[in-house]
Amino acid sequence: MNTTIAALYEYGVWANERLLDKARGLDHADLTRQCSRGAQPILPTLVHLYAADFRWLHRWRRQPPPEVAPADFPTVEAVEERWRAMWAERRAYLAGLDPAALEEEIPFTRPAGTVLIVRWQAIVHCANHATQHRSELAMMLSDLGRSPGDMDMFLWATRPR
Numbered sequence: 001m002n003t004t005i006a007a008l009y010e011y012g013v014w015a016n017e018r019l020l021d022k023a024r025g026l027d028h029a030d031l032t033r034q035c036s037r038g039a040q041p042i043l044p045t046l047v048h049l050y051a052a053d054f055r056w057l058h059r060w061r062r063q064p065p066p067e068v069a070p071a072d073f074p075t076v077e078a079v080e081e082r083w084r085a086m087w088a089e090r091r092a093y094l095a096g097l098d099p100a101a102l103e104e105e106i107p108f109t110r111p112a113g114t115v116l117i118v119r120w121q122a123i124v125h126c127a128n129h130a131t132q133h134r135s136e137l138a139m140m141l142s143d144l145g146r147s148p149g150d151m152d153m154f155l156w157a158t159r160p161r
Contacts, residue, residue: 008127015134015151016083019138020079023141031076037140038140047068056123056126
């Protein structure tokens with residue numbers, strides 16, 4: 001597998017864990033109220049991130065993406081539990097991709113119709129999409145006094161192991 005792709009996702013797991021750690025200490029009212037930043041409240045944004053990761057994993061495999069119901073995620077812990085299982089599944093999937101599989105075109109259905117996208121581009125798109133929403137979550141958590149701190153990828157790459 002491409003080590004750059006693996007690094008993008010391992011960074012994402014690290015950053016997501018920082019966000020989950022800070023969100024876990026909030027009450028339901030704070031998790032579900034609209035903050036001054038972010039398109040949605042904290043809990044729905046966490047669910048959106050999980051749902052996007054989960055659906056894209058299925059698309060990469062050329063499987064119909066399942067629906068994810070927000071009602072199935074009433075707490076941060078519920079999101080975290082499903083996310084951890086999906087992270088392990090995604091790691092295994094990515095580790096099994098060879099260069100030919102990364103270059104294969106896969107279908108992506110949009111309202112205007114189905115288009116083909118190169119698998120590695122879809123994989124990188126998903127990692128970048130998550131970064132956008134992590135920044136929203138970090139701002140919302142910071143507004144509530146629960147900053148996840150610096151989540152820069154360079155910090156992740158140079159952390160003590």
